[in-house]
Amino acid sequence: MSDRIFFNPGDSIANINDYQEAVRKGQLWKNAKEIDDLVIAKGADDKDYAIFYAKDALPESHKSHPNAYEVKKKI
Numbered sequence: 001m002s003d004r005i006f007f008n009p010g011d012s013i014a015n016i017n018d019y020q021e022a023v024r025k026g027q028l029w030k031n032a033k034e035i036d037d038l039v040i041a042k043g044a045d046d047k048d049y050a051i052f053y054a055k056d057a058l059p060e061s062h063k064s065h066p067n068a069y070e071v072k073k074k075i
Contacts, residue, residue: 004069004071005068
């Protein structure tokens with residue numbers, strides 16, 4: 001998957017350095033909160049995977065210069 005999406009890093013639910021662990025925690029969070037819009041994403045310079053609510057995505061033109069992330073999995 002090569003989707004690029006923009007987020008404020010402070011909006012992440014979690015930052016985890018292992019992809020499988022990020023997916024597991026994302027699924028647990030999804031089940032606990034009964035939500036359908038989580039994404040596992042990786043920043044261009046980051047070694048960690050971040051979990052975000054998809055609804056928190058920002059447009060590329062947002063004035064706070066959000067960071068670009070590559071979506072690895074939609075949960």
